[in-house]
Amino acid sequence: MGAFSFICPICGNSDENTIGKRNGKYYCRKCISFRGQEAASTEEQEKDVVWNLNYELTEEQARLSEDLLSNYQKRINSLVYAVCGSGKTEITLRVIAYALSKGKKVGFTVPRRDVIIELCDRFRNIFSKNTVALVYGGNSKILTADLICCTTHQLYRYPRYFDLLIIDEIDAFPFQDNEVLNTFFRRSVKGNYIMLSATPSRNFIDAFKKEGGHVLELFSRFHRYPLPVPEVFVLPKIIQKIKCYRLIKEYLKNGKFIFVFTPTIKICEELFDSLNFFIRGGNYVHSKRKNRERIIKDFKDKKIKYLITTAVLERGVTIKGLQVIVFQANHNIYSSDSLIQIAGRVGRKKEEPEGKVIFLTNENNVEIEKCIRTIEGANKNLQNLFKTHT
Amino acid sequence: MHIFFNKHYCVCEKCENKLHPLFLKFRIGNIDALALYKYDEEIRTLLYQLKGCYDIELAEVFLDRFKDELHLLYHDYYLIPAPSSKSDDEEREFNHVQVIFKCLNLPMLPIIEKAFDYKQVELNAKARKGAIRSLKLNSKKSLYGKKILIIDDVYTTGATVLGMIELIKSLRPKKIKVLVMSKTYLK
Numbered sequence A: 001m002g003a004f005s006f007i008c009p010i011c012g013n014s015d016e017n018t019i020g021k022r023n024g025k026y027y028c029r030k031c032i033s034f035r036g037q038e039a040a041s042t043e044e045q046e047k048d049v050v051w052n053l054n055y056e057l058t059e060e061q062a063r064l065s066e067d068l069l070s071n072y073q074k075r076i077n078s079l080v081y082a083v084c085g086s087g088k089t090e091i092t093l094r095v096i097a098y099a100l101s102k103g104k105k106v107g108f109t110v111p112r113r114d115v116i117i118e119l120c121d122r123f124r125n126i127f128s129k130n131t132v133a134l135v136y137g138g139n140s141k142i143l144t145a146d147l148i149c150c151t152t153h154q155l156y157r158y159p160r161y162f163d164l165l166i167i168d169e170i171d172a173f174p175f176q177d178n179e180v181l182n183t184f185f186r187r188s189v190k191g192n193y194i195m196l197s198a199t200p201s202r203n204f205i206d207a208f209k210k211e212g213g214h215v216l217e218l219f220s221r222f223h224r225y226p227l228p229v230p231e232v233f234v235l236p237k238i239i240q241k242i243k244c245y246r247l248i249k250e251y252l253k254n255g256k257f258i259f260v261f262t263p264t265i266k267i268c269e270e271l272f273d274s275l276n277f278f279i280r281g282g283n284y285v286h287s288k289r290k291n292r293e294r295i296i297k298d299f300k301d302k303k304i305k306y307l308i309t310t311a312v313l314e315r316g317v318t319i320k321g322l323q324v325i326v327f328q329a330n331h332n333i334y335s336s337d338s339l340i341q342i343a344g345r346v347g348r349k350k351e352e353p354e355g356k357v358i359f360l361t362n363e364n365n366v367e368i369e370k371c372i373r374t375i376e377g378a379n380k381n382l383q384n385l386f387k388t389h390t
Numbered sequence B: 001m002h003i004f005f006n007k008h009y010c011v012c013e014k015c016e017n018k019l020h021p022l023f024l025k026f027r028i029g030n031i032d033a034l035a036l037y038k039y040d041e042e043i044r045t046l047l048y049q050l051k052g053c054y055d056i057e058l059a060e061v062f063l064d065r066f067k068d069e070l071h072l073l074y075h076d077y078y079l080i081p082a083p084s085s086k087s088d089d090e091e092r093e094f095n096h097v098q099v100i101f102k103c104l105n106l107p108m109l110p111i112i113e114k115a116f117d118y119k120q121v122e123l124n125a126k127a128r129k130g131a132i133r134s135l136k137l138n139s140k141k142s143l144y145g146k147k148i149l150i151i152d153d154v155y156t157t158g159a160t161v162l163g164m165i166e167l168i169k170s171l172r173p174k175k176i177k178v179l180v181m182s183k184t185y186l187k
Helices: A059-073 A088-101 A113-126 A152-157 A179-188 A202-210 A237-253 A265-276 A292-300 A336-343 A366-389 B041-051 B056-061 B064-073 B086-092 B096-104 B125-134 B159-169
Strands: A019-022 A025-028 A078-082 A106-110 A132-135 A147-151 A162-167 A189-197 A214-218 A231-234 A257-261 A282-285 A306-309 A322-326 A357-361 B021-028 B031-038 B077-081 B112-114 B135-137 B147-155 B175-183
Touching (some): A059 A088, A078 A202, A088 A113, A088 A162, A088 A189, A113 A132, A152 A179, A162 A179, A179 A189, A202 A214, A237 A257, A237 A265, A237 A306, A237 A322, A265 A282, A265 A306, A322 A336, A336 A366, B021 B175, B041 B096, B041 B175, B056 B096, B096 B175, B135 B159
Parallel strands (some): A078 A189, A078 A214, A257 A306, A282 A306, B031 B175, B077 B147, B147 B175
Antiparallel strands (some): B021 B031
16 A cells, blocks of 8 residues: 555544555544444533432541542542452542533443443432433434443444543453444543543553543452362363262252353253253253243242253352352353453352352363463452552 | 455454354255355454444455455356445445445446345344335346345345246246345354
8 A cells, every 4th residue: 555644533543454444545444343323512501410229438548539529629530440340430420410400511431331321220219300422333313411321332432522431341342452443432521530440551650640540449349268279170071071060059058049150052952951951950041042031030039949050140140158150161162361350250259258169171271271370360460459549 | 354455465364363254055945055154253243343333444354365266266257246235325324235345346236236225134024024015126137147146244044045046937037046244154
């Protein structure tokens, strides 16, 4: 293509390899799937904001939400470093309410679609007097409201729009290492932003501090136990089944509850058939199984002792005293990310913060090693932070 | 996908492995047809990016590997692309069927067009059969003695191709064959 100077006006991309030519005109291929209607700008208006929570914030949460508010008033960006499920959303409510009452444009964004749908429902309950717009791929008719909940992919609709933008789960898959999404994020912020994260890397925190941001940590509600490091058993397939049976027996004796993750629906059903013969009181779920919600509810109500599942329950399940077995962990559907998420199912409750994660595998592969390395690294990181903090 | 851009080697090995060529031979009435791919998720996303996002650089991706063979196989044929709606073509500034099959280096005769715009995706099989009546020829020039290859991107119910065959038969070509880029797999 030779020397040329084309810079994408939308995402700022100037890499020759990702710029195409159509009828003699250059166009950017990196952000090509992000085309659509942009949000119309609205005028600032002061509004009445009522926010109602059914429960009280803990002391530390209250302190942090004060900090966030004062940071916002001082026009400082913040990074909240808190483990998943420790109440990050709640501490942002105060600053959201403040900004809304001043008539500022406020956005809340998450890389995952199902997470934003759930969050939006919560916001609609909390800010019952204000309008909340939900924007994600395939649902983008209403773009403007008092509070905008959108996936990070939809941020392209809001160039230089938000006075306050809150981004959750910056370490989740599509956002991290995705330049386009990062540029969209930077582009859509007019005022300040707040980042929420469970496992930011050291480098990220340092870079953030360099830019003049303020890092806030929330540890108190979380029980300060490290994530469980998976134990790996390298066994042939048939022996994996026997091992699985023994482990379940052992756990049941101690009154624990068990998830067995299987790679495919077929393996899931097969394993259940053979285990059910020896241990009654289990069940299985996969994406094609009817009454899935009811089975999971039964499991939470402790009517079912062990559950064999595919990756459907990889995210978003919190059960007390859970033990996890991953059957055929070397199967190629498991990436290191999903293995980490699976390991993260364990010990999410304060009362029983410890648990075991066991990988049964034919061979040790890269993904398993990477998963273990990442968890160990995160634990170390956490311990260091505790040391500097206390 | 960025490596699609290497001029010497259009598709990199990694992306190449994502595509699964099928070379499915089938017959439409008494006419031979060949489908190169199964219409799967990968093809669907690529086609969407080409058709919906106007990413013309992807046009070569589908046939790049077989263009020489296909050129030899159909070396004395004239290509007649399946029509797409005019307003879409104007907006994206190219016709996706034509750009996909351009690399075969065969003469192209875009003589069939849609009398009015409709979207096939929104119609069911029955409605599609009705809708093909809207296809029309834009030139009455005879194709006598010529070999004709009908090309399309996706073959689903076969309604378009059947309609095209009917129209082209009236121009009395020597032979008709069909080449589609992908075929939906019906059980």
